[in-house]
Amino acid sequence: MNRWVYSVVLATALAPAAGAVKAQDIPIAVVGPVTGSNAALGEQMTHGAKMAVADINAKGGVLGKKLDLIIADDACDPKQAVAAANEVVGKKVVFVAGHYCSSSSIPASAVYNEAGVLQMTPASTNPALTDDAAKKGWNNVFRSCGRDDVQGGVAGKYLADHFKGKRVAIIHDKTAYGKGIADETKKAMNAAGLNEAMYEAITQGDKDFSALISKMKQANIDAIYFGGYQTEAGLIVRQAHDQGLRAQFIGADALVTEEFWKISGPAFMAEGYNPEGYTLYTYAAIQAFAAAANKAKSLKVDDLSKALKSMTVDTVIGPLSWDKKGDVTDPKYVFYVWKDGKYAQM
Secondary structure, X not given: OOEEEEEOOOOOOOOOOOOOOOOOOEEEEEEEXXXXXXXXXXXXXXXXXXXXHHHHHHOOOXXXXXXXXXXXXXXXXXXXXXXXXXXXXXXXXXXXXXOOOXXXXXXXXXXXXXHOOEEEEOOOOOOHHHXXXXXXXXXXXXXXXXXXXXXXXXXXXXXXXXXXXXXXXXXXXXXXXXXXXXXXXXXXXXHOOOOOOEEEEOOOOOOOOHHHHHHXXXXXXXXXXXXXXXXXXHHHHHHHHHOOOOOEEEEOXXXXXXXXXXXXXXXXXXXXXXXXXXXXXXXXXXXXXHHHHHHHOOOOHHHHHHHHOOOOEEEOOEXXXXXXXXXXXXXXXXXXXXXXXXXXXX
């Protein structure tokens, strides 16, 4: 039970960190779960944002001005996300790198659209974020990560190819992200010829999964695909092991842990910091904003959006370009295996 699915793209070296910024310059924000069960992922976002701002400022900033980073906490809670969005909008930010949870990014995007603020999430993968924005005619919503339907297609095909004739359980945590990625994986797996033996939901925040694990044992489950976040995933893996369930555990991109990514840049390494997971995706989002602003010679959302959709930006996670919805045009997904505390690409 030590295999996970992750979305990754190649990272390149980062520039050295720089000094402080001035409050009168261009305000931007990073918004994510500073507190709560996903705080470790929010810390990755914050660290990536700080490094990106420091590096961009060291190279002259944006439009001749320095970036001033504001940090806000949404705790991955939809209501708090709207409050955090209003908070940073009130501080006149022109760009937001955020949020982490899809259930936060979706309601917050309406606040940013009304205020004319560009938003680029490094982590929210639910298709509804950009699909709904496009239907409403909004042009302010972008991602530096992929979508559930793309990642789910990869995971579903993998399950169908590698567990043919086996019994697969699809489990999700009822969140916009968890259910979204689980359902997309299920759809792709079914289309590839394998039907799930079990489809179950848990509740985010639950601690005891013994009843679910007993049910999976009775069903002779060979593999578990989990749509959800790292806290519940870790508990399921531990409790399954304790109860003697030896099914293969496979998860999605939210399951980023300390040893996830060994490729890092000198600025992070000089601090003794491993730039795992969403550190780099947040860094890339701010790089994309800076590149768009410098190309457009403007901080207006219409100009920034138009620039992003017409360019390719070289970022720490590789070149990024966007379609008319604001989705990355060619997201890369590979499988990683976790064994003995280390990851290696399959």
